[in-house]
Amino acid sequence: KIAKFxxxxxxxxxxxxxxxxLDPQRIRELSVCRFVANGENVLFLGPPGVGKTHLVIALGREAVHQGYSTLFVQAAHLLASLKQAQEEGRLEERLRHFTKPKLLIIDELGYLPFEREVSHLFFQLVAKRYERGSMMITxxxxVSEWGDVFGDPVLATAILDRLLHHxxxxxxxxxxxxxxEKRRSGLFQ
Ligand code: ADP
Ligand code: MG
Structure with a gap:
């Protein structure tokens, strides 16, 4: 249950x-964590600084409170970790590590474009978790730009198909x- 927020x-x-x-009622509904029980995904999209990471941590804490195994990971770390595991012949083990938690929170996906082989590793993770565990992604x-992020339109479609289904x-x-905040405190015009 250690989420390492x-x-x-x-x-x-x-x-x-x-x-x-943002509709507060929507966030309140998500905080009930039915999406976790149902194995559904939640995508938080928006520009920097609008509270995406804040909200996924807060909702992740609710999930932990309710007894769901939860893992928080930065997208860059997740992808580097999968790539390294593949190079070391331990990919299955690593995929299991990221498939096991009922809720996997991936922060800052798409901040950098993926190499094609890394997109393929991410696809394997998404396919393994599909209809088994939830993901919350910021x-x-x-979504329309994710084709560029994954570098390959076929892979992007396969990934999005599973991510967006539920x-x-x-x-x-x-x-x-x-x-x-800075503007309010007069430090910034
Ligand atoms: P993002 O992940 O969208 O870039 P963050 O969640 O990191 O944004 O938010 C930036 C900082 O501002 C964090 O310290 C966060 O706690 C705070 N913050 C953002 N939005 C709010 C809000 N509506 N109420 C309180 N704090 C907020
Ligand atoms: Mg963030």
Whole structure:
């Protein structure tokens, strides 16, 4: 049940007033974690600083509270880890590690484009988890741009097909909370 969240973030600490593009009721519904019980995915999409990581950590904590095994990982780390495992002939073991948790949280997917072989490794993970475990993913790229991220339109379609089949997409718009805070404190125009 150790999720290794990089920061302490909670739903109580999220200021919904500062984020009008987000329906608080939607987040409250997700916090019940039925999506985890059902093996559904949640994608948080939006520009930097709008609270995507905050929300997946907060929801991940709810899942842990409810007894779901949960793992949080940065996308770059996940992909590097799969690539290294493949080079060392331990890919199956690594895939099992990332398939086992009932909820896998992948932060910052698509921040950098993938090499083709790495896209294929990611596809294997998504295929293994499909209809078995949930994923919560954050990305600053729109789903329509994921073809570019994965570098191969056929692979991108195969990945998106499985990711989106049972999924909730939460799109957050607006400006960075960090910049807004700075402006409020008068440090930034
Ligand atoms: P993103 O992952 O979308 O880039 P983060 O979740 O890292 O954004 O948010 C940036 C910082 O601002 C974090 O410290 C986060 O806790 C805080 N933050 C963002 N939105 C809110 C909000 N609506 N209420 C409270 N804190 C917020
Ligand atoms: Mg983030």
């Amino acid at each position: 990089p920061l302490a973030r909670s739903l109580e600490g999220f200021d919904f007033g500062a984020q009008p593009s 990305s600053n790229r729109a 999924s909730h997409i939460v799109t957050i718009r607006g400006e960075s909370y960090r910049l807004k």
